[in-house]
Every structure is written in structure tokens, then in C-alpha cells.
Amino acid sequence: MFTAPSRVFSQLARSFRTDVRGLATRPPQPGPGQFAKRPLPPPPPPSSSPSGIRAFLRYSPWSREFPGSWRTRALLQSTVYAVGIVLATNYVDEVWFPKEQGYASPREVRVAIEKLRAAFPEENQVSTNSDELELYGSSDNSYHPASPHSVIVRPQSTEDVVKIVKIAIECRMPMVVYSGATSLEGHFSGISTGSICIDMAGMDKILEINETDSDLVCQSGAKWEDINQTLKEKGIPLFFPLDPGPGATIGGMVGTGCSGTNAVRYGTAKAEWFLNLTVVLPNGEVIKTRRRARKSAAGFDTTKLFIGAEGTLGIVTEATLRLAPLLPTKVAMAQFPNIEKAVDAVQDVLNSAYGNHIQCVELLDDKMMSAINQAGLVSRPYPVSDTLFFKIQGDDPAIKLASKTISSIVKKHGSSKFEFASTDKEADELWMNRKYALMSTMGAFPGMRCWTTDVCVPVSRLPQLVYETKQDLEEAGFISTIVGHVGDGNFHALILFKDNDDRELAKVDDAVHRLVRRALALDGTCTGEHGVGIGKKEFLVEELGEGTVELMKSIKKAVDPLNLCNPGKLYPDNDKKSGSH
Numbered sequence: 001m002f003t004a005p006s007r008v009f010s011q012l013a014r015s016f017r018t019d020v021r022g023l024a025t026r027p028p029q030p031g032p033g034q035f036a037k038r039p040l041p042p043p044p045p046p047s048s049s050p051s052g053i054r055a056f057l058r059y060s061p062w063s064r065e066f067p068g069s070w071r072t073r074a075l076l077q078s079t080v081y082a083v084g085i086v087l088a089t090n091y092v093d094e095v096w097f098p099k100e101q102g103y104a105s106p107r108e109v110r111v112a113i114e115k116l117r118a119a120f121p122e123e124n125q126v127s128t129n130s131d132e133l134e135l136y137g138s139s140d141n142s143y144h145p146a147s148p149h150s151v152i153v154r155p156q157s158t159e160d161v162v163k164i165v166k167i168a169i170e171c172r173m174p175m176v177v178y179s180g181a182t183s184l185e186g187h188f189s190g191i192s193t194g195s196i197c198i199d200m201a202g203m204d205k206i207l208e209i210n211e212t213d214s215d216l217v218c219q220s221g222a223k224w225e226d227i228n229q230t231l232k233e234k235g236i237p238l239f240f241p242l243d244p245g246p247g248a249t250i251g252g253m254v255g256t257g258c259s260g261t262n263a264v265r266y267g268t269a270k271a272e273w274f275l276n277l278t279v280v281l282p283n284g285e286v287i288k289t290r291r292r293a294r295k296s297a298a299g300f301d302t303t304k305l306f307i308g309a310e311g312t313l314g315i316v317t318e319a320t321l322r323l324a325p326l327l328p329t330k331v332a333m334a335q336f337p338n339i340e341k342a343v344d345a346v347q348d349v350l351n352s353a354y355g356n357h358i359q360c361v362e363l364l365d366d367k368m369m370s371a372i373n374q375a376g377l378v379s380r381p382y383p384v385s386d387t388l389f390f391k392i393q394g395d396d397p398a399i400k401l402a403s404k405t406i407s408s409i410v411k412k413h414g415s416s417k418f419e420f421a422s423t424d425k426e427a428d429e430l431w432m433n434r435k436y437a438l439m440s441t442m443g444a445f446p447g448m449r450c451w452t453t454d455v456c457v458p459v460s461r462l463p464q465l466v467y468e469t470k471q472d473l474e475e476a477g478f479i480s481t482i483v484g485h486v487g488d489g490n491f492h493a494l495i496l497f498k499d500n501d502d503r504e505l506a507k508v509d510d511a512v513h514r515l516v517r518r519a520l521a522l523d524g525t526c527t528g529e530h531g532v533g534i535g536k537k538e539f540l541v542e543e544l545g546e547g548t549v550e551l552m553k554s555i556k557k558a559v560d561p562l563n564l565c566n567p568g569k570l571y572p573d574n575d576k577k578s579g580s581h
């Protein structure tokens with residue numbers, strides 16, 4: 001028979017209530033063979049002495065019943081507060097500012113600073129002055145992202161650098177070497193999670209001059225200009241021919257794999273001008289890459305590993321430099337109706353029998369010549385047109401013969417004016433104007449900022465590159481000047497823009513990207529001499545191919561597995577996150 005569900009439920013509920021009531025009221029009956037249980041004794045009366053947490057609360061330094069003096073109470077209370085603050089700070093550090101890529105947390109950064117202070121107690125050897133940290137972590141010549149460093153340390157010796165590296169390893173602190181600070185692609189900018197800036201200014205001594213062997217040993221903070229000035233003052237007819245920016249140091253020059261105006265005759269940092277380097281590796285070990293002998297076939301060239309490594313594989317503390325004989329030079333200037341004619345003339349000159357007498361050949365476009373005049377750094381203004389500056393070397397008869405050849409070649413290519421500086425002073429002034437082209441450009445347009453680019457192509461492609469770039473920059477509405485080590489196919493566009501104008505800065509960035517892509521399309525490179533830093537790392541795969549970039553990254557991982565040496569520079573990001581490798 002069918003029973004309505006509501007009735008079934010009410011019957012079930014009634015029988016359940018009966019069972020529960022029965023359980024509550026009836027004691028369990030012993031079964032057959034079982035004994036009845038004895039009733040439990042009554043519970044003991046509550047004790048008057050509290051225990052555990054209650055005892056703690058009763059006698060804690062916050063309770064009225066605290067048995068000690070007010071001094072003990074204050075001492076205990078402040079100890080508890082101090083421990084609480086430390087624990088809370090650590091918690092906030094770890095939760096709100098998690099360690100990035102295994103680097104020191106803010107608390108560990110503070111520990112590292114304390115360790116550095118203890119290791120370098122002398123005044124000013126360790127600085128955390130915020131203005132200095134900002135200054136050392138960024139550059140007026142770079143527009144790439146930068147962060148201030150956490151601390152600056154000033155070593156005096158290789159042993160000091162080892163101490164710094166060991167503290168950096170212990171605290172997982174990235175290290176950035178800062179030398180002449182003339183690099184242009186954000187090379188020495190600070191790391192956002194915290195970084196130790198190693199300022200090499202105190203390591204600028206010349207240690208040995210071996211005149212008969214034409215070499216010199218120095219600390220890496222020595223400036224190339226000071227080395228040449230010292231040789232001159234000592235009457236030693238030798239010089240170090242790499243000549244990058246004024247103020248650059250040997251360590252920085254190794255770092256960027258620099259060159260300069262002399263490269264057409266002497267080659268770049270990647271030639272054998274650095275015979276031996278003393279390097280503190282990222283694990284704190286000190287190595288020498290070679291001995292002082294002129295040449296060596298002992299294994300592959302570990303010196304070269306550090307040239308152009310931008311401080312990512314270790315810290316160079318000393319270097320043995322090869323020196324070249326100092327030859328008499330004469331400076332000449334030739335002016336042309338356009339850049340193509342100027343570059344064609346250069347190729348003919350370099351390929352002539354007197355090509356070896358050309359120490360430098362520099363191109364300055366008409367806008368650069370006008371900027372030099374406007375900046376007011378010259379005693380008499382130059383005619384404004386595309387210009388080549390030559391430095392010719394050799395003894396008197398050789399210079400005379402070379403000059404005759406050059407003069408006839410430049411005339412053939414339409415030069416209206418070819419003249420020598422009449423005095424040494426004039427020659428120095430002429431050359432100074434070339435060296436200070438950046439300052440002249442900025443001096444001619446006060447209040448504006450300047451982005452300096454650097455690309456290099458096979459020399460025969462240079463006219464096309466310069467022509468298209470000038471046109472592009474003009475169409476984009478920029479004021480710009482051009483200067484180049486034309487004998488190597490290397491040129492710089494100096495693009496001016498208004499200060500504090502982010503939109504214009506973004507337009508310059510785009511123009512630089514277009515210029516680099518144009519150079520790559522002409523079988524060139526994204527950087528002829530300034531290096532990669534932050535600014536050019538995105539072009540490396542396109543230029544070198546994935547295999548080559550992976551090889552570079554594998555070397556970095558093997559030498560610096562903790563990625564402590566200048567992270568975020570040189571190697572293209574895997575995940576667009578700075579510092580990754």
C-alpha cells in the first residue's frame with residue numbers, strides 16, 4: 001500500500017526522538033557475563049594556583065600581579081616589543097618585498113651593507129649617501145631604465161675586491177663595476193632589488209713600465225689619457241693607442257671592448273692591446289689570463305673572454321697593456337660637397353700605398369661643423385660642409401708623400417678644400433673639436449638633451465646608411481649631427497630632443513631602432529664600439545643568431561651561476577625581466 005512521504009517522515013522522526021530520549025535517561029545495562037561499572041568519583045575542586053598560559057598572563061610583565069620590580073618589568077616589556085618588531089619587519093620584508101631571482105631581500109641588503117662597513121672601516125670607503133647612490137646608478141648620457149645602487153664601495157687593491165665579492169656572494173647581492181662612467185648604453189645602472197657599486201677610482205696606479213718590452217702594467221682604474229700623459233712626461237716615446245671617451249679607464253675599456261679614432265690604424269680593444277688581465281671571478285677566485293710575453297699559443301684566449309663582457313664575468317683589477325711607438329703626426333682637413341663623396345675618398349686613401357700612414361680619419365657632417373662653430377669652442381669658425389679630418393703619421397718625408405697622395409685623391413672626389421693645421425696648437429684644436437663633438441653638439445643647443453647612437457657597417461655601405469639616416473631624422477623633425485670613424489664604417493648620430501619631453505624621447509627611441517635595423521640590413525652591427533649595455537641587448541639575437549647568444553649565455557652561467565655580476569646587461573632577456581639569464 002502506498003504511504004504518503006510526509007507520514008513516513010513524521011513516523012521516523014517520532015521513533016528517533018524516542019531512541020535519543022531513551023539513551024539520555026537509561027544507563028547502559030550490563031549484558032550477560034558483564035560486570036556493572038562503578039560510578040566515577042566526583043571531579044576535584046578547582047585549584048587556586050593557575051597553570052600554563054593563565055600563569056603566564058597572571059605573572060607577565062603587563063599584569064598587576066607581576067612579581068618583579070618596575071625596572072625588570074620595563075626590561076622584559078621592551079625585549080618582547082623589540083623581538084616583535086624584528087619579526088614583523090622580517091615578515092613584511094619577505095611577504096611584501098619577496099626576493100627577486102634569488103637576490104638579497106631588503107633586510108639582507110642591510111646586512112650586506114653592515115658587513116661591507118665592517119670590512120672597510122676607513123672613512124668614505126663605503127657610502128650610502130642617497131645623492132651618490134643615484135649619481136653612480138645612472139648616466140646623463142643614457143636614457144635606459146636605471147635604479148640607484150644600495151651602497152658604493154671603494155677598493156684599493158685586488159684583495160679588497162675579493163673581500164667585496166665574498167660579501168656579495170654571502171648576501172646574494174649583485175655587483176656593478178663603475179670606472180670612468182663614460183659608457184653610453186646604461187652599462188653601470190643600479191639593480192632595482194639592490195646592488196653593490198664597486199667604484200674603481202682608487203685603483204688607478206701605474207705599477208710597472210717596461211720600456212724595452214713596450215708594455216705597461218697598471219690597475220684597472222687608470223685612465224688612458226693619464227697613462228699617455230705619464231709616458232710623455234717621463235720622455236718615453238710610447239703610447240697606448242685605444243682612445244674612447246675622455247675620462248675612460250682601462251677596466252671600462254676592457255668592459256665595453258672599446259675603440260676610438262685610432263682604430264683605423266691600430267684596431268680595437270679586441271686586437272692584442274691587452275696582453276694579460278688580473279680578474280676577480282664571481283666566486284672570489286683571482287686569475288691571470290696570461291703572462292707578459294708578446295704572444296702566446298697556450299690554449300684559447302681567456303683575455304678576450306673579458307673584453308666586451310661589460311663586467312658580467314668578473315672584475316678586472318689589473319692589466320698589462322701593449323704600447324705602440326709614438327710617431328710624429330700631422331692633422332689635415334678636407335671638405336666635400338656631400339657625404340658619399342667623402343666616404344668614397346676615404347676608401348681610396350686607405351687602399352693606396354700610403355694607407356698605413358693614416359692614423360685616423362674622421363667624418364663630421366655639415367651640421368656637426370656648424371655646431372662646433374656655434375658652441376664657440378674654436379678660435380676661428382670652420383666652413384660648413386661635410387668634412388674629413390685626417391691624422392697622418394710617420395717621419396717628415398713619409399708625411400709629405402702621404403699628403404701628396406691624399407690631396408690628389410680627395411680632389412678627385414670633389415673636395416674643394418684640403419689643408420693642414422699650420423701649427424701643433426691648431427692641430428690639437430682641430431683634434432680636440434673632433435674628440436669633444438658631443439659637448440659641441442650640446443653646447444650649440446643649450447637646454448636640449450642628446451642621444452648618441454653607434455652602429456657600424458662594411459665601409460662601402462656607409463654612404464647609403466648615412467644618407468638614409470639623415471633623411472629619416474630630418475623627416476622625423478629632429479635636429480641631429482653626425483660624426484664617425486669613417487675608416488672603419490662606424491658612425492654616430494647625435495640626436496637632440498627637448499628635456500623632460502617623454503613623447504619626443506619615445507620618438508628618438510624609435511628612430512634609433514630604425515637606424516640599428518638599417519645597419520643590420522646592410523650586414524652591419526648594432527654597436528661598433530659603445531657596447532651593448534641595456535640599450536642594445538634586444539638586437540643581439542637578430543645580429544648574431546640564437547646559437548651564438550646561447551653560447552654567450554652558457555659561458556655566463558658557467559662563470560657566474562648566481563648571476564651576481566652586472567645582471568640585466570648585455571645578454572638578451574629570456575622573459576623580458578631584467579636580471580634574468
Ligand SMILES: Cc1cc2nc3c(=O)[nH]c(=O)nc-3n(C[C@H](O)[C@H](O)[C@H](O)COP(=O)(O)OP(=O)(O)OC[C@H]3O[C@@H](n4cnc5c(N)ncnc54)[C@H](O)[C@@H]3O)c2cc1C
Nearest residue numbers: 179180181182183244245249251252255258259311316529
Ligand atoms: C664624449 C664621449 C666620447 C666617446 N667616444 C668613444 C669612442 O670614440 N670609442 C669608444 O669605444 N667609446 C667611446 N665612448 C664611450 C666610452 O668612453 C667607452 O665605452 C669606454 O670604454 C668606457 O670606459 P669607462 O671607464 O668610462 O667605463 P664605465 O662606463 O665605468 O663602465 C663600462 C662598462 O664596463 C664595466 N667595467 C668597468 N670597469 C670594469 C672593471 N674593472 N672590470 C670589469 N668590468 C668593468 C662596467 O660595469 C660597465 O659595464 C665615448 C663616450 C663619451 C661620453
